[in-house]
Amino acid sequence: MDLFTGFIHTDGRLLRDENDREYLLKGMAFGNNVWDNPSLPPYDTHHTRDSYRELAEMGFNSVRFYLNYGLFEDDANPYKYKETGFEWIDRNVEWAKENGMRIVLNMHYPQGGYQSQGGGTALWSDKENQNRLVALWKAIAERYCNEPCIVGYGLLNEPVIPADDVWAGSRKWAELLNRMIRAVREADRNHIIFIEKILTFQNEETFELEWSRSNDEHNFALSDDNYNAVYEFHFYNPYTFTHQGLSWSNTSEFNKVYPNEEDIFADGVSWHAGTFNGEQCDLESRDWQYIESDRVTVTDDDQILSYVFQAREIGENGAVYVDDIAITEFDSEGNRTRVVYASNFDKTCSMYFWASNNIGNGKFVSTKGRKRGGSYLVSGTTDDASGSVGFFRPVKNYSYQASGYFRIRSSSGEATIRPRVDIWKAESISFLNKDFLEKNIKAYAEFSEKYNVPVYCGEFGTGTVSFTDDKGGDRWVADVIDIFNKYRISYNYHTYHEESFGLYMNSSLEPAANRNELLYEVLCRKNK
Incomplete structure (x- = not known):
């Protein structure tokens, strides 16, 4: 059953639906095992048709759908797109429609490597990787330009920009960003484009991530064209709480309680x-x-x-x-x-x-x-x-x-x-309390007001360890959603099925199991 007769669109700082009513994205991330660099979709292991029904019943209205470029093309055969990748999106669009859900497509792992941990330098050093990314987004836009179940396109997840000069790095991101926007707009003016802030800058000689560096716009690079554009940030503050106890994030020693x-x-x-x-x-x-x-x-x-x-x-x-x-x-x-x-x-x-x-x-x-x-x-x-x-x-x-x-x-x-x-x-x-969280989130609301554009928290979440021993993971989630609602900021929880952060805490290579009941309860209560 197709419930959608039109597209979500921007109106100043707000989103509106096809009936011109204010629309707030309340989403959950489908990671799709993108970090494993798959060449084929996860099919029935990561999530199923019933996953969309479950999320709808929890009060969610959307899914942020992670993509790996390898689902669409092989490095040995660039620009030759595999139908299996598009069929996977088609299948999920069908499941989403059946449950009144929408989808945000997000390029989580582009040509040149995963950005978030600094391993994707080849995207910036090899222009051909950028050319391939631009071309892939145009192909996706051509395929889905008339599909209202899709909210829009997140062009690149958490860009890590190599730059000795912060503003030069911002320009590098803006240049690639505007190329992708132009390519999408040649095929599709119906969908929203999600523009992410720069995650951090990377020293071009040592490859160390320089987290203390920032431009004057919260690391956003402004687009030449803000038509139907939403500016995206992610929220895991404070990192020492949300990532505590995770060996891969160097936080195994931390034992934090909120508030x-x-x-x-x-x-x-x-x-x-x-x-x-x-x-x-x-x-x-x-x-x-x-x-x-x-x-x-x-x-x-x-x-x-x-x-x-x-x-x-x-x-x-x-x-x-x-x-x-x-x-x-x-x-x-x-x-x-x-x-x-x-x-x-x-x-x-x-x-x-x-x-x-x-x-x-x-x-x-x-x-x-x-x-x-x-x-x-x-x-x-x-x-x-x-x-x-x-x-x-x-x-x-x-x-x-x-x-x-x-x-x-x-x-x-x-x-x-x-x-x-x-x-x-x-x-x-x-202090580590709701006022601290609001102070950090309010900065993005002020950016939204300054430029009269919507902002969207494409990822927020806290690790599974924070839900143990009354550490307060559920209290943190509740307070963050309250603040998003106060400032009318759309949001997306990371993530549905993953051992470190998932609503389901078992391996995402297996069918979903071991639900985080504290997280489930607070998401149901706050979404509704």
Whole structure:
């Protein structure tokens, strides 16, 4: 039964349906095993006809449908499109129509490689990959230009742009983006085009992802043509909560709870003071040494703490391990009150390495722990350098002390190796709660208002670990959907069937099983 007589279209900041009523996309992602680089569709393993019925009953009205270019063409035979890929979309369109659902087609894995983790550099270095992507989108648009069940086309998922200059990188994305838009519009002016923000920038020499870099538009690249265009962002804030306990994301050590007024995030941070008069490591010893800093007192409400492992001038061939670190709190009378932070690096670590002259490095070492597990290694520093963890919420007029075990593999005679507590001043401090989530999402609503365009959260979600032991995954999902509804932002939950994030938590190579009942309940309640 075909319920759709027309297309979803944009109207300023809003979406409207064929009857000109406001339309809010409430979607769930079908991943389709795209990360396995399939050459054939997953057919009846990832999802079935009944999956659309289930989602409709949960209150969803759409599916964000992930595509891998390999479903349509082979690298050895480019521009020769396989009918099996189009037939797979046709089958899903039929299933969606039967249940009053619509589909957003999303190119999740393009020619040149999967973008999100920085492995897709060939899309940018080889223009032929871009040519093939443009041509494929034109072929898709030609095939589905008159199909109203399809909401539109997500041209490229989470682009990672190689650029030494941020604005040059933005232009690289804008150039490819506008090529794809022109190709689609030659065949199809009925459907929405979803324009994703740049996920991050990638150093062209080291291939490291530079997450701290951003242009002035939340990493959006504005299109030359905003006709029927929606600007798309993804939301997994904070990463330490939504990705906790996942080995592939280096977050195995994290154990976060939502909400948590002790888990803080700071803006406009500047260094204020540190503990520079405590013990230092004996540079001659090669055994594990227990070292304590002196104590530092917090005097203002706008101050926050970080743990610092200082490894200054250990030398080009120097290397130092740290393990079993802690920050301990003492009240105004000097009594020990609590351990603010501690880590034994058994599985991973979240330390950030800094060097004043950019020489040296820091990394987690999984087999060099003091008793078991791992440790954090700093090596090759020739000026001031450190590994740090933060930020932590202190109590005014209380004092704090850092400690840890250190083992010197080698060092120069000029080295300074010790733990520190550093105090920072912050222009604003947020806590892990609904206000923090809203502050982050509101920025996209403001972008929408500034340019009078709709915005869409094409992915939001939190990992399966966050739903265990009352960590609050269900509370996080409920609050995020409330905020989307408040700002009239369309959304799509990631994902339906996947071990790390899925509503169904078993392997997506097998029929769906092991439903996340907490997630199911909160999605049903909030969608309806």
